[in-house]
Amino acid sequence: MNKYKNYCKNLFTISKKSSIVSKVLNLKTLYERNDETMIKVGIIGATGYAGNELVRLLLGHSEAQIEWFGSRSYIDQKYADIYRNVFQLVDAKCMDDNMEELADRVDVIFTATPQGLCASLVNDKILSKVKIVDLSADFRLKNVDVYEQWYKIEHKSPQYIDEAVYGLCEINRNKITKDTRIVANPGCYTTCSILTIYPLVKEGIIDPDSIIIDAKSGTSGAGRGAKVANLFCEVNESMKAYGVGTHRHTPEIEEQLGYAAGKDIKLIFTPHLVPMNRGILVTSYADLKKDVTYEDVKAAYDKYYKDEYFVRVLDKDVCPETRWVEGSNYVDVNFKIEPRTNRIIMMGALDNLVKGAAGQAVQNMNLLFGLPENTGLKQVPMFP
Numbered sequence: 001m002n003k004y005k006n007y008c009k010n011l012f013t014i015s016k017k018s019s020i021v022s023k024v025l026n027l028k029t030l031y032e033r034n035d036e037t038m039i040k041v042g043i044i045g046a047t048g049y050a051g052n053e054l055v056r057l058l059l060g061h062s063e064a065q066i067e068w069f070g071s072r073s074y075i076d077q078k079y080a081d082i083y084r085n086v087f088q089l090v091d092a093k094c095m096d097d098n099m100e101e102l103a104d105r106v107d108v109i110f111t112a113t114p115q116g117l118c119a120s121l122v123n124d125k126i127l128s129k130v131k132i133v134d135l136s137a138d139f140r141l142k143n144v145d146v147y148e149q150w151y152k153i154e155h156k157s158p159q160y161i162d163e164a165v166y167g168l169c170e171i172n173r174n175k176i177t178k179d180t181r182i183v184a185n186p187g188c189y190t191t192c193s194i195l196t197i198y199p200l201v202k203e204g205i206i207d208p209d210s211i212i213i214d215a216k217s218g219t220s221g222a223g224r225g226a227k228v229a230n231l232f233c234e235v236n237e238s239m240k241a242y243g244v245g246t247h248r249h250t251p252e253i254e255e256q257l258g259y260a261a262g263k264d265i266k267l268i269f270t271p272h273l274v275p276m277n278r279g280i281l282v283t284s285y286a287d288l289k290k291d292v293t294y295e296d297v298k299a300a301y302d303k304y305y306k307d308e309y310f311v312r313v314l315d316k317d318v319c320p321e322t323r324w325v326e327g328s329n330y331v332d333v334n335f336k337i338e339p340r341t342n343r344i345i346m347m348g349a350l351d352n353l354v355k356g357a358a359g360q361a362v363q364n365m366n367l368l369f370g371l372p373e374n375t376g377l378k379q380v381p382m383f384p
């Protein structure tokens, strides 16, 4: 971490010349902090896309330092040789994904690994020492049968499902406390879909059983692992639906919107792969249950999101676009009433690797450790 500290020190020197930079990055605090007071972080799966995004965000976090860059395939290789975006910022080598050893060395473990891995590693001893923020789906669904049916794998730790908190901070923040041991970080499509639709279900404005979600994702959503379907020529200049009628995010969205509706619901969710690196765009449709005006619906969104730092309800008739949230933890949402069909169109956009994965995971870590929720997450979206 010495290079990282030098990096911070250099940034601090630069920042003295600019009070604005200093204020935004809070570098003075960063430089002066004693290591013992920092949150020590381990990342299992640091070499994946979500893992690398965690590294990027945590390097700019004033209260956390990464102790463990976990990997399966790159053990003993320098992390910065794999991801050169952190060249000269990270000196560390990748380490074996050993959760038992890691639990003795850190305060929080992020598991940015394939479905099933976190559930296969976690145990009572580990949970007595460390908090887990799992970016996979292992602890998102409360019914283990539903998990096994949609994921087609056996759940190895069903005993922890009940206590895991679904970490959609804007809705569940009161449940994410210093006593929480496992946070199930929501998925990218699900975060965008739920936040886009939630206020209108909660307020009884739409019929929740009529919801149809049409979602698009950039290819980083599929991870870094080599797959023919994700090769440049397979993805570029083309778009396709996939997982039609069978996508594993369907029950996750149904469960969470079902809590908002106060009953079980069924909906249609169709994801699409589009030729861009990052971004989720959700366009969803539902039947209106009552006569509403623009102002009524806007008031419903404002009721839930007016004070939310990361949810931006756009101005009338402005449609969310992935480019305006890229690299940030923001979710942009908006809606349009369609009086001819008595339906409403609800739209949302986020960056799948930030609010859809690593950013939300850091937001959850902030809540677990009693920090302001936006600590380390104030990045302005980048454009172009």
Ligand SMILES: NC(=O)C1=CN([C@@H]2O[C@H](COP(=O)(O)OP(=O)(O)OC[C@H]3O[C@@H](n4cnc5c(N)ncnc54)[C@H](OP(=O)(O)O)[C@@H]3O)[C@@H](O)[C@H]2O)C=CC1
Pocket (backbone or CB within 6 Å): 044, 045, 046, 047, 048, 049, 050, 051, 070, 071, 072, 073, 074, 097, 111, 112, 113, 114, 115, 117, 135, 136, 137, 186, 187, 188, 220, 221, 222, 223, 224, 225, 352, 353, 356, 357
């Ligand atoms: N990509 C995205 O937009 C989002 C991803 N997620 C979730 O985050 C998790 C990671 O996704 P993503 O980063 O895209 O995936 P990647 O395929 O890019 O990365 C997977 C990571 O897991 C490690 N890994 C794979 N298999 C094993 C294993 N058997 N044991 C230990 N480590 C293993 C890999 O290590 P190595 O490379 O060293 O082999 C790699 O670091 C998934 O659960 C995904 O569903 C959630 C929201 C959005």
Ligand SMILES: CC(=O)N[C@@H](CCC(=O)OP(=O)(O)O)C(=O)O
Pocket (backbone or CB within 6 Å): 135, 136, 137, 186, 187, 188, 189, 190, 217, 218, 219, 220, 221, 222, 223, 243, 249, 271, 273
């Ligand atoms: C484009 C693409 O393949 N996206 C992935 C979803 C992203 C992801 O990793 O899933 P979670 O958000 O549940 O963790 C998929 O469809 O399975």
